[in-house]
Amino acid sequence: MQRLSESLLHLARTGVDLRDPKLEVVDLDGVAKDATERMRPLAESTGFGLRAEGNGGRVWADHEWLEQALLVVLGNAIQHSEHEGEVRLFAEGGAVMVEDEGAGISETDLPYVFERFYRGKRSSEGFGLGLAICKDLVERMGGSISLESKEGVGTKVKIELPEIDAGAEDTDS
Numbered sequence: 001m002q003r004l005s006e007s008l009l010h011l012a013r014t015g016v017d018l019r020d021p022k023l024e025v026v027d028l029d030g031v032a033k034d035a036t037e038r039m040r041p042l043a044e045s046t047g048f049g050l051r052a053e054g055n056g057g058r059v060w061a062d063h064e065w066l067e068q069a070l071l072v073v074l075g076n077a078i079q080h081s082e083h084e085g086e087v088r089l090f091a092e093g094g095a096v097m098v099e100d101e102g103a104g105i106s107e108t109d110l111p112y113v114f115e116r117f118y119r120g121k122r123s124s125e126g127f128g129l130g131l132a133i134c135k136d137l138v139e140r141m142g143g144s145i146s147l148e149s150k151e152g153v154g155t156k157v158k159i160e161l162p163e164i165d166a167g168a169e170d171t172d173s
């Protein structure tokens with residue numbers, strides 16, 4: 001976690017990561033599982049259920065960036081859930097979703113959550129950079145990120161990346 005925060009702060013100061021993304025074929029279920037396992041100690045220490053289900057495909061992504069983006073989103077889900085419910089991560093094709101049953105985001109905060117330094121009224125400890133950085137990383141990999149939330153119900157974040165069509169590599173023609 002320490003290493004992650006340092007690199008996030010570096011990103012925040014410089015505005016952009018120094019290097020270009022190293023795009024490669026990434027197995028979405030594998031990255032999702034790694035990120036979930038890295039967050040498990042935090043989830044367990046706060047008394048959460050953390051569940052990962054995989055039906056993801058292969059995508060073009062920078063493995064490290066994608067894992068970092070998932071850690072931010074999972075961290076938010078855990079942080080803003082106030083010990084309630086379950087955090088669920090599931091992958092489907094080229095998309096990965098993180099859902100929580102936490103406090104949710106008010107309609108007034110919702111349009112600004114991807115802005116740098118924007119912290120909602122429920123923000124506990126962050127700098128308001130997590131989602132802004134996620135958006136940068138995901139978009140620089142050619143993907144997109146969206147968030148749906150309802151106050152008192154929960155939040156769902158979806159990250160979509162260019163999926164590599166099954167069998168595309170096997171055709172020589």
Ligand SMILES: Nc1ncnc2c1ncn2[C@@H]1O[C@H](COP(=O)(O)OP(=O)(O)O)[C@@H](O)[C@H]1O
Pocket residue numbers: 076077078080081100102103104105109113118119120121122123124125126127128129130131132155
């Ligand atoms: N899963 C979530 N549940 C409730 N609120 C969230 C969630 N994720 C993000 N937010 C809201 O969006 C704001 C911006 O998120 P983020 O960019 O990660 O900044 P922070 O550093 O405050 O976590 C947070 O301050 C919080 O109000």
Ligand SMILES: [Mg+2]
Pocket residue numbers: 072075076126129130131
């Ligand atoms: Mg955050």
